[in-house]
Amino acid sequence: MELDQYIDVFLDESREHLQSVNDHILELEKHPEDLTIVNEIFRSAHTLKGMAATMGFEDIAALTHHMENVLDQIRHEALTVTTEVIDVTFSAIEALEEMVADVAEGKDGKKDVRELVSRLERINSGEAIAATTAENQAESEQFQLDEYQLTVINQAVEQDFQAYQIRVLLTSDCILKAARAYMVLEALEGLGEMIQTNPSVEALEEGEFEQGFDLLLLTNESKQEVEKAVHRISEVEEVQVTDFIYVDQSGLTQETDPTANAQPIEKSDTSEAEHKEKNAPTAATRNTSKTIRVNLDRIDHLMNLFEEVVIDRSRLENLAQQSRDMKILETVENMARVTSDMQNLILSMRMVPVEQVFNRFPRMVRGLAKDLDKKIELTIEGATTELDRTVVDEIGDPLVHLIRNSMDHGIEAPSVRKTLGKPEIGNLSLRAYHSGNHVFIEIEDDGAGINREKVLAKAIENGIVAQTDAELLSDDEVNELILSSGFSTADQVSDLSGRGVGLDVVKNKIESLGGRITIESTKGKGSKFSIELPLTLSILSSLLVKVADEIYAVPLTSIIETALLQESDILSAHGQKVMDFRGRVIPLVSLEEVFDIPRQEVMERKDYAVVIVKKGDKLTGLIVDSFIGQQEVVLKSLGNYLRDVFAISGATILGDGAVSLIIDPNALIA
Structure with missing residues (x-):
């Protein structure tokens, strides 16, 4: 039988069962007497073993089988749940994850796990085996x-x-x-x-x-x-x-x-067998599953096709406006409503819960806490919050770095916390929630907070800030310094920190996803890293603006409002054009100057059209010639040759077939 066609199904289901085992092992550690948890773990391990054996991945099947033996003893109460049992089970899960990843790369999924198998056999040997046999016979x-x-x-x-x-x-x-x-x-x-x-x-x-x-x-x-x-x-x-x-x-x-x-x-109405049969779901109920597995490539292909529909829809809207035919206008309007619903549906298909990333952290925190000799409790909130799959795939590594940072630099050792009057167990919170068209992910700890003096001293030593400017920086600006390239305050080099790679890696990755990161910290009480990410990266609601003969798209998520300024309203400060925005002085940036746009004839200005954009607490006004209107645009990459164009995040095709560049307001504000 040709099994290659089933490899994707095997990988998907293997990852699900491994994640299930991982989650339930963490629960078992908290409730070692709960045998229902053990049964769930055993069921997932047993299914994984059967799938691996069927597919011919004998090493995966064999290791799972040895892990299954230990679980079998636990559920028959011949073996108690100890830290050693939990540790070796986690080690087995990690090895299985590596082997499944090896299969995903087209390899054979083999791994030398003799030491791990030996540990499992030691746990499963001696009196425990005899007890299990007796238990099996008795029960x-x-x-x-x-x-x-x-x-x-x-x-x-x-x-x-x-x-x-x-x-x-x-x-x-x-x-x-x-x-x-x-x-x-x-x-x-x-x-x-x-x-x-x-x-x-x-x-x-x-x-x-x-x-x-x-x-x-x-x-x-x-x-x-x-x-x-x-x-x-x-x-x-x-x-x-x-x-x-x-x-x-x-x-x-x-x-x-x-x-x-x-x-x-007896087959009476009151018999236990009949009672179970009545309460069990019928065959019809069991067979009416409304969930199917769809390859992600198919959804991406569907999204690409729909993006073309969005472009053609814009084209039809332009033609309908030109024709002024009421029947055509009504048809196009109805098409716009239908495609808008289709767009929301397809986008929702691309959305996946962030728990796919969050689920790996409890085990990681448990292991790192043991390595650091600290007591840390992880709390996860909002794991069902949904985010675009492309963002979820990329956000895992930055979160790992931030969690490691909080555990190593933030939360103190138990003895230090006790001296400070804090509980010995440190709290680390990971939460996600929606706000407008963005998703916020926060990592918060109740540790020592950011040491202003230590950060400034390191920043001066690295030449990031001058000695004369250091004392003028606000606490928020000092906090931002730890995101600078190569910045690290670790006193010793370890596996967790002090490797010369600072949080700038996190910042760059998040900004490449169209997001941003902010830091709040109170010395002695803890820190909070907040990541703001766009819900989706494929179709954007934007404001089309015109500069000379060029049309640009500005994402609506970054726009505060638009304004028309008289020439007398434009002020100057330190050689920079500024404006008064509700009692606050904000800089003005001319897109014509930034992008060096040529004009065929000199424009006589009576007023200035300004788009006010925001990044965090920073505001900037973008000077354009005129506003065209709001439109949903399809974000297309500029390709490898034009990958690093300043302040441009991509391009789109307008209804008349013209290409419009999409502006990255974050770059202009920075």
Whole structure:
């Protein structure tokens, strides 16, 4: 069977199951006595093992199997949850993630995990194994038979047949469990009649069972012969043959003649079986899933096609205005409404919750806290906040850097916090929320805050600011200094900090996504890093403006308002044109001068059209010739050859076919 066609499905589902295991392990550490959590972990690990074995990734299947053995002992209460168990499980998850990533790169997913397997086997060895075997034997589910099956057993016993309950345990390294179970069934059916299996025959054939399974066999062979028949099959670790244990009407187990006191399970309205069946979802309900998997490339292709529709829609609107035909105008207006709804729908398909990024941080924080010998509790809020997939894919690394920074530089050691009258456990909050057309992600800690004196001393040493200007800087301006290139206040070089790579990496990445980062800090109380990101990067609502013969698009998300200024309203300060905006002096920037736009004839100005844009607390007025109007435009990259054009973030095609450049207001304000 050709399996390459299923590789994408395998990767998607493997990542989901690994994330599920990761999340539940963190919960298990907080609630080690909750076996329902262990069952969820076991289910995900078991499914992952089966998928990996089917796809031929034996190393993934084998490692998952050893992890599964440990989980099996926990859920049978033969092993308690300790820090060592949690640590080795996390190590196994990390190794599995690396192996799955290796498969995603087209490789074989192999990794040397002998040391990790050895640790898992040590946990799973000795008395724990014996306890598990005893537990499996003691807690093996009993068979419950209907009237027909009891009649068959009754008639067989009268003819000197024996009813045996057989418990089969496979070896811990058995991967093809379904095949071994089939061979056991085939061997036993040659000795007599199989009445029932637990789990069902279908489940056994699918490999949907743990290490062991039970069978009910009618035979005239002895127990020893039955054991020999099963032991001939490889990878069978243990076989236990006992007289049939059945359930009577009172619910008590019996071990005598099954026809003496046994009663068939009543099929009344009050029976437990009927109750479960009533409460279980019907087959129709289970089969009406309204979710499908769609390859992201298809959604991107759909988005690209729709972008062309948006361009053609603008073209039709222009033609309809020129024709002045009411029927055409009405049709185009209706088309505009429909395509606007389509646009919102397609954009929503591109939106994914930021929890895809947030979910990796609890385990990271746990590991780093141990490395730093600190006690840190991570709180996540707003993980369901949705953001464009292209942004989510890129925001992970900056968040990792900021969280590491807060843990290393921000939150103090437990002994220091106790001296300061703070709780020994430091709080680190990661939250996301919507505000207008932006998403805000905040990382806040209750640590030491930013040390103004230390930051200034380092900035002066690195030549970032002059000694004479240092004391004039506000606290916010000092906080911004830690975003400077190569800035680091670490006293020692470590794996976490002091590597000469400062938070400027974070700043550059966020700004490349059209966002910005701000810092708030109070010495001794903590710091908050706030990241503002656009909801989407593909279709922008913008204001079209004209400068000479050129048309530019200014994103509406950056615009505060527009204004018309008389020449007398334009002032000068330190050689820079400025204006009075509601009692605040803000600089003016002429797009004609910035982009060196030639004019065919000198323009006589009676007034100046100004677009007032904002970046954080900073405002700037952009001088243009005139305003054309608001329009949704498709953001297109300028390509590799024009990648670093100052103050231009991309281009779009207008309704008349002309190309318009999209301005990056953040660059002009800076």
